[in-house]
Amino acid sequence: MSTTRPEGYWSGVFKRLKRDKLTLICSGILLLMLIVMIAAPLIAPHSPYQGSMIRRLKPIGFPGYPLGTDELGRDMIARLIYGGRLSWTLGISPVVIAFTIGGMLGIIAGYAGGWLGMLIMRVTDIFYAFPSVLLAVAISGALGAGIFNAVLALTLVFIPPIIRVAESVTTSVRVLDYVESARASGAGAFTIVRVHVLPNVLGPIFVYATNLISVSMILASGLSFLGLGTKPPEPEWGLMLNTLRTAIYNQPLIAMLPGVCIFITSICFNMVSDGLRSAMDVRN
Amino acid sequence: MTLAPIPDRGGPAQPLLLVKDLSKHFGKSGSVVRAVDGVSFAIRKGETLGIVGESGCGKSTTSRLIMGLIDPTAGEVIFDGEHVGPGGLSVAEFRRQVQMVFQDSYASLNPRLTISESIGFAPRVHGLSREATNARVRDLLAAVGLEPDQFAQRYPHELSGGQRQRVNIARALALRPRLIILDEPVSALDKSVEAQVLNLLVDLKAEFGLSYLFISHDLNVVQYISDRVLVMYLGRVAEIGPVDDLYAHPSHPYTRALLASRPSMDPDHRRTTPPLTGDPPNPVNVPSGCRFHPRCAQVMPKCSAAEPEMVKINADHQAACFLAETVPA
Ligand SMILES: Nc1ncnc2c1ncn2[C@@H]1O[C@H](COP(=O)(O)OP(=O)(O)O)[C@@H](O)[C@H]1O
Ligand SMILES: [Mg+2]
Numbered sequence: 001m002s003t004t005r006p007e008g009y010w011s012g013v014f015k016r017l018k019r020d021k022l023t024l025i026c027s028g029i030l031l032l033m034l035i036v037m038i039a040a041p042l043i044a045p046h047s048p049y050q051g052s053m054i055r056r057l058k059p060i061g062f063p064g065y066p067l068g069t070d071e072l073g074r075d076m077i078a079r080l081i082y083g084g085r086l087s088w089t090l091g092i093s094p095v096v097i098a099f100t101i102g103g104m105l106g107i108i109a110g111y112a113g114g115w116l117g118m119l120i121m122r123v124t125d126i127f128y129a130f131p132s133v134l135l136a137v138a139i140s141g142a143l144g145a146g147i148f149n150a151v152l153a154l155t156l157v158f159i160p161p162i163i164r165v166a167e168s169v170t171t172s173v174r175v176l177d178y179v180e181s182a183r184a185s186g187a188g189a190f191t192i193v194r195v196h197v198l199p200n201v202l203g204p205i206f207v208y209a210t211n212l213i214s215v216s217m218i219l220a221s222g223l224s225f226l227g228l229g230t231k232p233p234e235p236e237w238g239l240m241l242n243t244l245r246t247a248i249y250n251q252p253l254i255a256m257l258p259g260v261c262i263f264i265t266s267i268c269f270n271m272v273s274d275g276l277r278s279a280m281d282v283r284n
Numbered sequence: 285m286t287l288a289p290i291p292d293r294g295g296p297a298q299p300l301l302l303v304k305d306l307s308k309h310f311g312k313s314g315s316v317v318r319a320v321d322g323v324s325f326a327i328r329k330g331e332t333l334g335i336v337g338e339s340g341c342g343k344s345t346t347s348r349l350i351m352g353l354i355d356p357t358a359g360e361v362i363f364d365g366e367h368v369g370p371g372g373l374s375v376a377e378f379r380r381q382v383q384m385v386f387q388d389s390y391a392s393l394n395p396r397l398t399i400s401e402s403i404g405f406a407p408r409v410h411g412l413s414r415e416a417t418n419a420r421v422r423d424l425l426a427a428v429g430l431e432p433d434q435f436a437q438r439y440p441h442e443l444s445g446g447q448r449q450r451v452n453i454a455r456a457l458a459l460r461p462r463l464i465i466l467d468e469p470v471s472a473l474d475k476s477v478e479a480q481v482l483n484l485l486v487d488l489k490a491e492f493g494l495s496y497l498f499i500s501h502d503l504n505v506v507q508y509i510s511d512r513v514l515v516m517y518l519g520r521v522a523e524i525g526p527v528d529d530l531y532a533h534p535s536h537p538y539t540r541a542l543l544a545s546r547p548s549m550d551p552d553h554r555r556t557t558p559p560l561t562g563d564p565p566n567p568v569n570v571p572s573g574c575r576f577h578p579r580c581a582q583v584m585p586k587c588s589a590a591e592p593e594m595v596k597i598n599a600d601h602q603a604a605c606f607l608a609e610t611v612p613a
Contacts, residue, residue, distance in 0.1 A: 009396055009439065177392040178402075181452075184351050185406035185459065186379040195405065199396040 016279040023275025026268040033265065037084045046075035048082040048235045057251045068254045070240070071247050072233075076254060080261055083235035087262070090147065090229060090236070091217030094154030099209040102159040106166020107201060111174055111193055121167060127160040136219050140228040150229040154219055158212055165208045169201045203280045210273035214266030221262050237262050287412050287420075289460040289493075290381055292329070294365040299326035300463055300495050301350070301382075306359030307519075308345050318567050319345040321519035322359075327463065332489070332496040334510030334527070336503055336542065341565065342519040343499045347465045350497070351384055364462075380410065383456035387468035389448035393440040399425070400436040403455045410459060424454040427491065429484060446477035450484065457492060465497045470505060482509055503546050507531055512600070515539045518565040518575040521594070525601030535595075535603035537580045574605070582607060 017023060036043055045064070051072035055062075058069045067076035109120035127135070139153035173179060174197065182192045221238025223229035230236040232243065240258040248255045304324050310317040320342040327333045335343050348354045350361055352368070352375050363381065366373040383406075386392045393402050403424055404417040412420065422432040428450040440448055449469060456464050466485070470478040482505065489496060500506050506513055506527075513530050515523040515538065523536040534540045541560045560579060571578050577587035586606060595608040602608075 177386040177388055178394045180348075180353055181384060181386065181392055181455070182394075182405065183353060184379055184382075184384050185409060186376045187406070187409040191409060195397070196394050200394065 013279045017275060020275045020279065023272055023279075026271040026275070029264065030268045030272065033084060034088075036081055037088065040078075040081045040085065044075070044078035044081050046078045048074060048078040049233055050074065057247050057254065059251060060253055067257060068251065070244060070254065076257060079235040079240060080237075080257060083237045083240055083258065084261065084265075086147070086230055086234060086236040087217060087221060087238065088265070090150055090154070090220035090224070091265075092213055094151050094158055094220075095209050095212050095216050097151075097155045098158035098162050098212075099205065101155075102162030103166045103202070103205050103209075105159070106163040106205070107170045107193065107197065109163065110167040110170025110201075111189065111197060113171075113174075117167070120163065124160045124163045124167075127156070128164070132157050132161075132215070133219065133222070136223060137226065137228065140223050145228050145231060147230055150220060150223050153223070153228075154216055157219070158209075158216065161212070162205065162209060166201065166205045169204045170197060173197055173200050204277075207273055207277045207280065210269060210276060213269040213273075217262060217266050217269075221258075286416070287407055287410055287460060290462065292364070292462075296329050298329070298365050299362075300329045300364055301327040301497070302362035303346075303350065304360045304362065306346065306349055306361070307357045308342075308349055308354065309357045315568050318519050318570055320349060320356075321567075321570070323516070323519070323521055325514055325521060325524060327495055327497055328512075330493070330495055331511040332498050332509055334506035334513045335497065335499045335516055336501060336506050336513060337516035337522075338565065339501060340567065341516045342567070343501075343516060344467055345519075346516075347384065347467045347497065347499060350465060351382065352378070380459050381461050382463045382465065383459060383461040384465045384467065385449070385452050385456050385469045387471050389445050389452055389472065390440060392452045393448060395440055398437050398439060399430075399443070399451050402440075402451065403458050406455070406458050420458065421454075424457055425451075427457070427488065428454045430454070444477075445473055446481060449473065449481055453481075453484065453488065457488065460492070461494070463495045463497065465499070467499045468501070469498075471500060471502065478505070485509065503531075503542060515542065518570060519567055520575060521604060522576065523601075523603040523605075525597070525603075529598070529601050533597075533601075535597050535601070535608040536576075536605045537582050537607070538576045539603070541579075541581070 051074040053073060055065070055069050056073040057071055058065055060066070060068045062068055065075055065077070067080070070076055070079060105120050109117040130138070136153050136157045139156055140150055143149035143153060179192060179196050182196050220229060221236070221241065224236045224238035225242040227242070230239050232239065237258040244255040244258065303326070306320055306323045308320040310319055323346060325333070335346070337343055345354070349356050361368045363373055363378055368375065368378045397405070400418070400421050403421045407417045407420055408414070421436060425432040425435055430447060430450055435443070435447070440451070443451065453469075469485070470481050473481060485496070486509065488494065496509070498506065498509055510527045512525065513527050514521055515536065517538050523530065523534065523539045530539065531543065534543055545560055565575070571588070573586070573588040573590050574580070574592050577583045580587065584606065592604050592606045594602045594604050596602050596610055597608055598610070
């Protein structure tokens with residue numbers, strides 16, 4: 001007879017994640033990027049702001065500047081690393097805030113139903129009627145340029161879809177027999193949501209939110225590209241893409257670099273999100 | 285706080301549960317689903333009342349109505365002489381005394397909680413201390429035939445269907461209820477496991493002094509476990525009576541058809557009455573008069589015109605059919 005404690009849900013998830021090579025590689029890339037960005041002052045060979053008219057648009061492999069220089073002669077490595085800090089902040093923070101607010105509202109709408117749920121969902125539908133890019137640009141444009149406003153605009157864009165997902169997951173959990181049985185045992189709504197609903201809905205909502213990170217980074221870069229996010233001389237991938245636009249014929253490879261960073265990051269976030277989704281499925 | 289069983293009040297003659305004219309209509313005007321349509325019955329103290337009927341006849345809706353999980357369109361529930369609801373027994377008090385076991389043993393257990401946490405949830409909600417709850421969980425696991433050391437810390441997906449249903453029974457017992465509503469508790473189990481769980485239910489009933497409302501579509505299971513049986517058809521009571529009397533002398537043509545349609549092992553008991561024919565019942569489009577008349581083998585002109593009253597066949601046996609007759613004692 002075995003009396004060892006059998007594995008819990010999360011240890012099972014980690015076990016499945018460990019077998020998923022692609023997800024592991026992508027998480028590794030993201031982790032590496034994060035470490036490099038945190039340790040930016042130690043790693044970056046030059047200042048991201050210090051330019052020089054005599055070394056403008058040097059090619060990749062230029063002595064002392066392995067990734068070349070930008071249109072103002074600033075070191076591309078330094079700008080990409082420091083730019084990552086801003087791009088990641090702009091990409092991730094709206095999703096985190098939207099996950100918290102949207103998740104809460106969606107769970108309330110899904111569990112309470114009735115007029116309250118109806119109200120939350122109808123307001124959500126109104127926001128949902130606009131394409132996300134248009135909405136982000138419109139809100140951002142109305143609020144004015146700046147990092148804070150860009151985050152606010154993107155947060156507002158992501159709250160409605162997260163509410164929708166949270167509401168539908170919660171609605172499907174609410175009707176399960178174990179929730180019914182918890183109601184039948186006389187537990188209050190708050191206790192039922194905390195013990196029975198949250199642990200079963202947070203996973204799917206979280207997975208959906210991680211999926212939004214790539215969209216968010218692209219939108220954030222887009223806002224900066226349009227001049228609605230960060231302002232020069234701040235390094236930010238989207239903004240760099242914009243200012244390097246003029247160099248597309250002289251130094252196409254350098255002009256592409258910020259785009260490559262955005263691309264790799266969003267692909268990796270998407271892969272990790274998908275891997276997480278399948279690892280969290282108990283049937284696997 | 286000890287969460288002791290709640291003592292009897294009305295004495296043995298007072299029904300434990302009285303259901304009066306309970307109705308539940310789903311949906312808005314236009315396509316109303318009359319899932320339960322004026323059902324009345326009593327559950328006596330210490331008895332098992334079985335409810336049989338085809339799928340969709342309103343058995344689960346009836347049990348959810350009793351538990352107060354959905355609001356009735358009409359009707360009332362009386363528990364040990366006290367009206368359940370505002371002005372009477374509070375729903376919270378009522379729910380301590382009545383618990384429920386569902387058909388799907390997996391969906392009935394939160395996949396993120398250990399068995400011990402699932403069983404202990406209700407006692408903790410009702411204020412039992414952690415230590416007392418743990419002790420109670422162990423007692424309950426032992427009572428339902430699961431070794432506490434082996435099962436307490438496991439998760440639902442690691443258990444078999446039969447083991448999970450034992451856990452659900454333990455969970456239903458955790459508040460020391462007086463009535464347990466079992467909605468198809470063995471329908472999803474293998475035949476051999478089914479027998480074990482049924483025997484367990486019989487044992488627990490004696491051990492804890494319980495009454496059961498046992499819902500099933502399986503006539504053999506209901507016959508085995510019930511003291512009295514209620515036959516339901518399209519949201520209404522077709523017939524109700526003591527199990528032996530009802531199975532030996534079914535008075536409603538629907539009961540007869542149901543009994544005739546179950547497979548018989550005995551060649552001497554080949555069916556003599558035709559099995560069920562016609563469209564399966566649809567609670568959106570309820571036939572006029574007697575709801576069974578489109579499928580009835582003994583249908584008469586008046587059956588589509590008027591709805592038959594409950595006829596007393598003998599002291600304890602009633603059927604809603606024009607052909608049912610009172611048998612002199
Ligand atoms: N929430 C609901 N909304 C609409 N119709 C329902 C709902 N629940 C049950 N019904 C309908 O009520 C009828 C009775 O269902 P149910 O009580 O589950 O039957 P049974 O348990 O006897 O199979 C069915 O026709 C079913 O479709
Ligand atoms: Mg049912």
